[in-house]
Amino acid sequence: MTVRVGICSTAHVNAEVYAALLSKLPAVDLVGISGQNPERAQQRANAVGTSAMPHSELMRTADGVVVCSPTAAHEELIELALQHDVAVLCEKPLATSLAAAKSIQDRCEERDVVTGMAMPLRYSRPMRRLKERYEAGAVGELLAVSGVNRGRMPGGWFVDPELAGGGAIADHTDHIVDVVRWITGEEVREVYAETDTRFYDIPVEDVNLLSMTLSNGASFSLDGSWSTPQKNPFWGDASVELVGSETTLSADCFGYRYSHVRDTGHGGHNESIYWGADPNNALLRDFVASIRGESTVATSLDDAVQTAAVIAAAYESVERGEPVEVTY
Amino acid sequence: MQRIVVVGAGAAVQAHAERYERFDDAAVYGVVGGAAESGDGGSDFESVDAPSYDSLSGALRDDDVDGVDICGPGSTFGDALETALNVGIPTRCDPPFALDDATYDRVVSLAAESNGWILSHSPHRFSRLYDRLHSAIESGGIGSIGVARIERTAPFCGPGWNVSYDGVSAIESHVDALCAVLAHDVDVLEWTFGPIERVFVRMRTSARCDHAHAVFAFREGGRATVETRWHRNEPPDPRVNVEYSGNHGRLDFDESDASTALREDGASLAVDPPEDDCRGRALRSFLDHLRDADLPPSDVAPTTPSRVVAAVRRSADEDIPVTLAEGSP
Numbered sequence: 001m002t003v004r005v006g007i008c009s010t011a012h013v014n015a016e017v018y019a020a021l022l023s024k025l026p027a028v029d030l031v032g033i034s035g036q037n038p039e040r041a042q043q044r045a046n047a048v049g050t051s052a053m054p055h056s057e058l059m060r061t062a063d064g065v066v067v068c069s070p071t072a073a074h075e076e077l078i079e080l081a082l083q084h085d086v087a088v089l090c091e092k093p094l095a096t097s098l099a100a101a102k103s104i105q106d107r108c109e110e111r112d113v114v115t116g117m118a119m120p121l122r123y124s125r126p127m128r129r130l131k132e133r134y135e136a137g138a139v140g141e142l143l144a145v146s147g148v149n150r151g152r153m154p155g156g157w158f159v160d161p162e163l164a165g166g167g168a169i170a171d172h173t174d175h176i177v178d179v180v181r182w183i184t185g186e187e188v189r190e191v192y193a194e195t196d197t198r199f200y201d202i203p204v205e206d207v208n209l210l211s212m213t214l215s216n217g218a219s220f221s222l223d224g225s226w227s228t229p230q231k232n233p234f235w236g237d238a239s240v241e242l243v244g245s246e247t248t249l250s251a252d253c254f255g256y257r258y259s260h261v262r263d264t265g266h267g268g269h270n271e272s273i274y275w276g277a278d279p280n281n282a283l284l285r286d287f288v289a290s291i292r293g294e295s296t297v298a299t300s301l302d303d304a305v306q307t308a309a310v311i312a313a314a315y316e317s318v319e320r321g322e323p324v325e326v327t328y
Numbered sequence: 329m330q331r332i333v334v335v336g337a338g339a340a341v342q343a344h345a346e347r348y349e350r351f352d353d354a355a356v357y358g359v360v361g362g363a364a365e366s367g368d369g370g371s372d373f374e375s376v377d378a379p380s381y382d383s384l385s386g387a388l389r390d391d392d393v394d395g396v397d398i399c400g401p402g403s404t405f406g407d408a409l410e411t412a413l414n415v416g417i418p419t420r421c422d423p424p425f426a427l428d429d430a431t432y433d434r435v436v437s438l439a440a441e442s443n444g445w446i447l448s449h450s451p452h453r454f455s456r457l458y459d460r461l462h463s464a465i466e467s468g469g470i471g472s473i474g475v476a477r478i479e480r481t482a483p484f485c486g487p488g489w490n491v492s493y494d495g496v497s498a499i500e501s502h503v504d505a506l507c508a509v510l511a512h513d514v515d516v517l518e519w520t521f522g523p524i525e526r527v528f529v530r531m532r533t534s535a536r537c538d539h540a541h542a543v544f545a546f547r548e549g550g551r552a553t554v555e556t557r558w559h560r561n562e563p564p565d566p567r568v569n570v571e572y573s574g575n576h577g578r579l580d581f582d583e584s585d586a587s588t589a590l591r592e593d594g595a596s597l598a599v600d601p602p603e604d605d606c607r608g609r610a611l612r613s614f615l616d617h618l619r620d621a622d623l624p625p626s627d628v629a630p631t632t633p634s635r636v637v638a639a640v641r642r643s644a645d646e647d648i649p650v651t652l653a654e655g656s657p
Binding site: 140141143144146148192194195196198199200206207209211213217218219221223225227228229231232243244245246248321322323 | 472473474475477479526528529530531532533534535536537539541543544545549550551553555557573574575577578647648649
């Protein structure tokens with residue numbers, strides 16, 4: 001059975017990535033790309049041989065959509081999808097506030113529609129092996145978790161607090177918090193945040209250092225800053241280290257890389273190329289399988305609300321200048 | 329010839345004695361075992377060609393000592409530190425020289441009243457690597473600091489800057505050990521990025537290893553994280569990751585950047601002769617101060633690593649961020 005999938009909005013940097021992957025997936029018909037910017041939507045659509053169309057038309061055409069809009073627009077687009085019984089895979093974070101995230105989750109629960117978050121790290125093979133090793137007891141008692149998920153500052157709507165819900169905290173807290181919750185089965189209990197705007201002249205934070213505790217007492221640090229230089233040969237990083245009473249295990253999602261130094265005098269001269277299995281591909285395959293009723297998207301909206309609560313606590317910590325207990 | 333009494337635990341004392349022997353203008357006048365070895369009468373020092381003493385006061389009895397070198401955190405050898413200050417002998421010790429506010433105040437005040445002084449820099453400052461990083465930052469190589477990130481395991485030996493942690497193994501309390509390791513990074517961070525204004529830390533302990541992560545805010549802006557693991561029984565593989573990111577670029581290195589320079593059967597070997605590695609250069613600087621009667625800028629220099637680790641302990645105990653007072657050194 002061919003599944004009809006669309007990309008809803010081209011605002012997110014991943015829209016182009018998802019479109020390219022979906023256009024090559026077997027038994028998937030990339031039926032269209034919608035967006036408020038018709039020119040950009042047409043350009044993206046042309047690149048992958050599909051059509052550009054308004055959101056409402058896409059919802060009438062597709063079985064499922066990947067929502068790649070600014071965070072503030074998630075609610076409206078998910079509501080539109082629900083009205084058309086269209087499955088949703090939503091870019092993170094779910095909403096610009098914890099209250100909005102809960103509201104979206106409640107409405108999705110009322111409808112029998114496939115919904116999930118676009119959190120590819122749960123499909124990363126290093127992370128999957130890490131989870132297997134952790135669950136087999138290799139780490140022993142978990143003492144500490146260390147995570148990094150830095151990246152280049154994305155600009156655009158990502159630095160508009162109204163559209164994004166904040167800066168680097170809003171953008172770079174979800175992935176590692178989600179994957180650590182998934183691996184360990186523990187929840188974040190307390191957050192202390194140190195933030196600053198040091199790299200760019202922008203109205204949001206680009207430094208994002210979180211010091212957390214998990215429900216089992218383990219400490220959990222996360223550097224999610226937009227500190228990767230724009231000219232870095234790779235976009236950023238995503239890794240987790242588990243320090244335990246028995247051993248220390250670490251997983252680097254993008255550890256499989258080689259370097260390419262160009263000597264042509266054109267364009268970028270130095271690039272790192274990731275050659276491992278693409279977690280985005282596995283994420284999209286799983287979404288398609290979920291629409292067919294053969295699978296479940298790994299990160300649910302319930303998970304998304306949990307991470308939204310951590311983000312909210314981090315911003316509260318910045319405001320209060322002290323550690324804040326996470327309220328779910 | 330500068331006559332030096334070396335105080336510390338076995339391996340660290342031997343490492344220092346080996347370096348002093350290579351200097352033409354220095355001689356090890358005596359060695360003193362630390363608290364961790366108080367029961368063995370200094371028997372670990374048999375390979376050092378100098379008399380061993382049970383206490384620094386015993387070694388200073390002849391009154392012809394020019395300097396005291398505490399290899400290992402000064403806080404572990406607090407009695408020796410205070411003894412040296414009481415008789416006005418210049419002292420070099422690894423940071424931290426204090427782990428709590430009361431000890432800090434007592435040592436600083438004692439130094440102010442004494443003819444002696446204390447140099448308590450991390451040997452990291454004397455490594456070519458950290459010096460190059462420091463110079464790159466000072467010359468605007470990465471612009472303004474945004475985030476600094478340091479991860480390390482301890483203890484382990486060589487190469488280069490790693491020898492700074494040899495003496496830390498004399499510490500038994502996990503919090504103190506973590507603080508002693510953190511003090512070196514704090515010293516380098518302050519040296520490179522200016523005063524630390526605020527610290528928040530979490531510590532965890534187990535039978536195998538202890539772990540701490542600290543978050544720092546600099547007074548002039550920028551943030552840093554330092555994460556360290558202290559292994560109790562078996563030294564781990566060397567692990568150091570240092571990254572300084574600023575608005576105009578990034579500097580980073582890890583242990584591979586140095587440990588691959590000379591290897592045998594997969595193990596790294598030291599390249600620099602001992603007198604010219606970071607610790608040797610730190611001792612050389614101490615001797616130069618003694619020879620030239622070149623007084624340090626204050627009675628105790630630097631003081632901030634100890635102030636910060638005292639704040640680190642308080643933050644860990646009370647689960648609060650601790651702000652260091654404005655205008656402190």
